Amino acid sequence: MKMSRVRRRAGGWNISLFEERGGTDRRPLSPLHLRITFLTGRCENHLMADGYTRSGGLSAGTAVAFAVGNMVGAGVFVLSGLMVQTAGPAAVLSYLLCGILVAFTGLSYAVLASICPGDGGGYLYAHHMLGPYPGFLAGWGMYISVTIASAFVLLGLGIYANRLLGTAFDPRIAALVGLVLLTLLNLRSTAEAGRAEVALVAAKIVVLLLVAAVGVINLTPADFTPFFPHGTGAMLDGVAMVFFAYLGFQVVAMMGGEIKSSARVVPLATLASIGIVAVIYCGVEVALLAAHLPAYGDSSLFDAAVVFFGGWGGTIVAIGAIFSTLSAANANIIGGSRVILTMAAEKQIPGRFAALKGEQPANAVLLSAGVAAGLILLGNLGVIVDLTNTVALVSMGLVNISAVILTLGHRPVPGDRTYFRIPFGPLIPLVGAGSCILMLVTLPLPVLAAGGAALLAGTIFFVVEDTPEGERATAEIREFIEREER
Template identity: 65%
Template sequence: MQNGAHRTKGLSIYAAIAFAVGNMVGAGVFVLSGLIVDIAGPSAVVSYLLCGLLVVFSGLSYAALASIYPEDGGGYLYARRILGSYPGFLAGWAMYISVTIATAFVLLGFGIYANLLTGMNLDPRYGAVVGLVLLTALNLRGIAEAGKIEVALVASKVAILGALILFGLVHIQASDFTPLLPGGVGGMLQGVAMIFFAYIGFQVVAMMGGEVKGSSKNVPLATLASIGIVALIYTGVIIALLAARLPSYGSESVFDAAVVLFGSAGGIIVALGALFSTLSSANANIIGASRIILEMASERQIPGRFARIWNGQPINSILLGAGLGLLLILIGNLSFIVELTNVTILSTMTLVNLSAIILVRRRALLPPDRSYFSVPFGILFPLLGATSCVAMLLTLAPPIILLGIGVLLTGSILFVLEDTPEGERVVQEIRLLLRRPAEDVSEDPGRLRVEVP
């Protein structure tokens, strides 16, 4: 065993909420909110609240499934257990790709605000690459240190955003909401489609379920609590932007609004908060992605060598994600990154909602020996969740949808690769890390394999 792989199940519900909030309150606030106001005007408030409601439908499905399968893996695990081997693989690969792509967007936001804080005019991609290198190195050291830093970063940025929201509420006027729909209903709905990306971080809690104390109870609570907290923060920030009455809105609007409401010192404070925020969001993404890979390798969905363990972390997975993130950072197109992320994550969420529908209809799948979170009103909310995800997919440009599907299908190569003897040893090590019996690593009858010389 390399470097003594070990695992401590010690994240409290507060730490779990911090990871989810830290993931969601990142570039989705500091970069995306100004872009949404530019598209939807004052109806951006409605866009964020409506999108939050749609996400809650899927959040209920995640909460129910997390209470039954309180392990790492999140949407991958649920689709794998209920829909079968290959749908589970697609869900897991889509999750891994989506959070990796989202990391690139968040770190570009880090680069933008690093410029604003320092007064420099460098290409934001430089700062993004620096942030990517630092966080990759941090996560190669293990989750314990990353978790401590995450809680501190989240507390800092929530305090800063809280001050901004308070000032916005004090200065907002009814006239700031007129006209409410400058872009019409279409502009408001376009905002909803873009915002979906900002809420996907709630899944991080489910991805790390095996490391949360009392996970059957606390993972569902943390999932729903984090969505509610973030919806309030997003809405409050939009109100602050409107109260600032900026001449135009864009990716730097939160900084500009802080200067209007607080003065030049306020701009510096908010820029610092943005740096904390984007780093914590990217950090949570990297941690969540590594958990997915561990789970997939443990169930032989991917060859073990792609999840080689060092310091309890799948270093090959982290390095692969860093490479993909670097490529997207160099491309540097924010809209492209958001839309590509939406294709992959909406695919996963659709599969998770379908899993919840089957779970509700087939009571025999429920564990008889313990309590679990039950979705109210039967299949209604999972059905609404699946429908909303498909509807959001259809709002995206066809080339983006085809590219996203291509990315998912290309990943299927991993599904059919035969593992090496070294990879088999890694799988045994991962199962020990996850505290699962080694003898449970049986050949998956639903997985195709091809021999690779």
Template identity: 65%
Template sequence: MDEGTTRSGGLGLFTAIAFAVGNMVGAGVFVLSGLVVDVAGPSAVVSYILCGILVMFSGLSYAALASIYPEDGGGYLFARRMLGPVPGFIAGWAMYISLTIASAFILLGFGIYANLLLGTSFDPRYFALAALVLLSFLNIHGLSEAGKLEVALVVSKVAILLGLIIAGLFYISASDFTPFFASGTGGVIDGMTMVFFAYIGFQVVALMGGEIKESSRNVPLATLAAIGIVAVIYTGVIVALLSANLPSYGEKSVFDAAAVLFGSLGATLVALGAVFSTLSSANANVIGASRITMEMAFEKQLPCRFSRLLHEQPVNSIILDAVLCCVLVIYGNLYFIVSLTNVTTLVTMALVNISAFILVRKEHLVPPEKTYFRMPLGVLIPALGFVSCIFMLATLNLLIILLGLAIILPGLVFYFVEDTPGGERIRREIGRRLGRKVK
């Protein structure tokens, strides 16, 4: 039996679900919900549900691969093991870039709700940049969220959102859904394109698979449970927004809806939950991005100096992450950042679905005594997952797609760059940090 199924320490199932839900329930709900209603109207409900179904196909692919490879690395590890070094590098680099870009959106959300909480009217970018500096400093010094703290934060913000959803259900009426397709079916598709961003956090479970006990069982369960829980929360929040009958919808609509349904105290509570939620999600992205670069450096797919350790953290990787995020915070807007994140994430997810397709075709090579998650309906699920990724890419602006690829593909330069003589020493340090043996 593999190490992942015998591990007694590490994170339990509930904590793994909390990490995934916590990573998804952030700016994706507090900021994005109002933007999606603005684009799709009441049919935003359909956008969230349909996108959740499409993401579930890819989630099943992640679950199957994670049960075979119960280690850290997520999509990068799966693509490298199943498709080879170069596709693996592309998947890993795309993951690193997508987490960095997503952090910019999340931190702008932090800035928006920090203003609402404090009653100020500063440019949200000031708060976003201050938070970015703080998180980068803390991560360089090795301070990151603990499992128990993450569970507490998730329970708190989910409780706040559930209160909003319940209030919305009391006030909602049929007229709030009329006209349902306010922007036509095109609005539903545009909404789905935006909503995809809100679901991508499910990958965090596979990314930290090596830290989850009984990972061959718990990683698939946590992945699927998190997607299902978050789909319900997102849909419920849309209902709450519609029940508030706001004159217009945008990035602070969850706050405005809370003010209508609960008064100023409720709105303040929502703003407080959003501030902690976005800060936690951004921190999780910084941790995830740095973990990917350490994995890639250890596997000699990145020059080890890229992940040189200081205080046990890959300082150069964190600094580059901060610089890229800073540029996007200053020059990007919410719609642009969401679309760019989707391009880079969809590249990784497409490669993971291809990997899962190959896994199902070669399932007979898996040792019969190995416990793993068997894909229902065989190759149909990863095939649908891949098609859904291509469909989501096709809904994006061509210029955004080309820009996303232009960010990913030059990263191949790192793959071919020779390491310095000191690289092996850094690799041994990374190996100790990851608990791996240097071959």
């Protein structure tokens, strides 16, 4: 059986995306792989990491909708104007470069997702490739980032609702109402949540594409002059600013167990969602430049809509923003609950969080909603949002390292497995890991310290002994999963 890494062949590189291998041949394990199996306590000679899969009812289109819905939120409705303020016309390049950097990590997710299908995403990959504790750090980092993000965008829902209705209510009221509704939706059915996500994403994309199209029509070459009004350094600072806006692509891998043919769909949905969102972001930035606003800030998209469409333009964007925040929060709640479910089922955190009600991880959904509610009540998420980038970069870095080990460690895949292949061996995941490290070292020391504290706090869950009730819950979830797999 040939290895999953790409090999140099006569006539060029073999860069086919999916390939099936058969046979029973096993190559000798590399010293690196022997070291990995020693650290993880496993002596397997091939990767048999199916993860936790249940109904597998979500289609490829729904998977893309979840990822796009998770990414297209505050990153476009609020951050787009701030980006023009920071980098000028070069903001378009900032979004594009950041999308390319994230795509390197997306390729690491793609190859690992095709070999390790199931709920959990980065946690599942790091757990099987690096060991239990690195896997825990990857999963906990993802969970913290998506939970903070759901609270952040729901507070945005309250702000946009006030603009639409002309009211001045506390934004936390609308945020909590939205959280309750989304929680009830996710307790009912993943399929129903998926249908709602597709509808919400479609609505906001129509609004954004309409604004972008009118902006492109009105664009002139002079709108890009000067391209670097604040220097190339401002453009690079912008790359770090918009990183948060791309994090949502992870949600597809987090809920892989819910997706039909996840080994094939998750990689393609991950890469497709990054590409779609990059086009939307760049299109909106072009529209803002074409609007010739006197000043740019967090409400510039509203102002641009008024310029292009008149008084009702702001109403359209406000409605689109409400759809955007709801869909992003919905995707975050689902993704976070799936990570907690998988970690609890594998005894990485107390087993009571693995309990299912029907086919839904009710306790995991309620945990995610409870944490988000607490953050919403705090109201001021300025410092906490900075933590998102820190913990997310740690998590994504571990996923990239897992992909590097997969390619350098010569770990074969099962003979009947269809897997995603990336070209040039470990080069792409190495670039992905390097970009994560580079962005980490540019963060302020207090933020890095706070992020480390958040990861350390989660370690308490990792080391604490479970209760008898939790042990019973873990046994029940494992029995349920085994029945579903049969």
